[in-house]
Amino acid sequence: MHAHAINAFLRRLPPWPVYILGVLAIAAKIWLAASGHMGPDPVRTLEQELGRLGLQELLAVMAITPLRRLSGISLLRFRRALALVAVFTIAAHLAVWLLLDVQGISAFWREIIKRPYITVGMAAFILMIPLAATSTNAAIRRMGARGWRRLHMLSYPVILLAGVHFIMLRKGWQAEPLFYMAAIMMLLALRLPWSVRPPLRPRRG
Numbered sequence: 001m002h003a004h005a006i007n008a009f010l011r012r013l014p015p016w017p018v019y020i021l022g023v024l025a026i027a028a029k030i031w032l033a034a035s036g037h038m039g040p041d042p043v044r045t046l047e048q049e050l051g052r053l054g055l056q057e058l059l060a061v062m063a064i065t066p067l068r069r070l071s072g073i074s075l076l077r078f079r080r081a082l083a084l085v086a087v088f089t090i091a092a093h094l095a096v097w098l099l100l101d102v103q104g105i106s107a108f109w110r111e112i113i114k115r116p117y118i119t120v121g122m123a124a125f126i127l128m129i130p131l132a133a134t135s136t137n138a139a140i141r142r143m144g145a146r147g148w149r150r151l152h153m154l155s156y157p158v159i160l161l162a163g164v165h166f167i168m169l170r171k172g173w174q175a176e177p178l179f180y181m182a183a184i185m186m187l188l189a190l191r192l193p194w195s196v197r198p199p200l201r202p203r204r205g
């Protein structure tokens with residue numbers, strides 16, 4: 001199918017189901033853990049599952065611009081919803097760790113200082129907050145498109161820190177986090193000014 005036909009189809013879909021699916025995915029994981037379907041250490045498995053899902057959602061968000069540049073297919077109208085779903089998922093990942101794992105504010109600070117992979121994960125989460133907070137149309141208008149775009153360059157350190165967090169928390173150099181890091185580097189490299197960019201097709205409709 002031609003990119004224009006795909007875009008015409010996508011334009012008919014509203015973005016709100018992305019929020020519903022995102023929240024359902026988090027709820028399903030919590031339900032699986034609570035009902036004894038996540039093995040002998042459900043809190044840890046839930047923590048890991050939410051972390052991985054959040055990272056996959058962040059990757060999907062970062063793939064939207066290169067996909068449009070390279071194929072003409074535009075998922076831009078779903079980007080805000082998907083990005084906010086990623087923030088909810090990471091917030092749930094953090095909440096599980098905070099409420100079920102470390103349990104307590106003094107243990108929270110101790111862990112952040114003691115475990116560098118937690119420090120790095122926390123840095124990624126903190127950098128996501130201004131992005132989520134400026135996601136409304138009113139905030140975008142207030143900041144102006146340039147200011148908003150400049151602030152959203154924070155998404156690059158966010159995803160890099162997330163990839164580093166994953167590599168650090170696994171012992172040794174494991175294939176899975178390195179695979180995610182390779183995908184992150186590729187998505188960032190596609191944004192470099194000298195990377196291949198076919199001219200934008202005129203937008204229709």
Ligand code: HEM
Pocket residue numbers: 044047048049050051052053054055058090093094097118121122123124125158162165166169
């Ligand atoms: C952008 C933010 C973050 C992303 C994308 C992310 C992603 C991940 C991923 C992919 C995993 C590994 C899953 C696996 O081993 O299968 C993980 C594990 C973990 N993350 Fe995060 N994370 C983020 C932020 C945080 C924050 C803020 C904290 C806590 C302050 C945190 C604490 C943990 C813990 C405790 C684990 C489990 C380690 C274990 O296996 O015992 N993460 N995270």
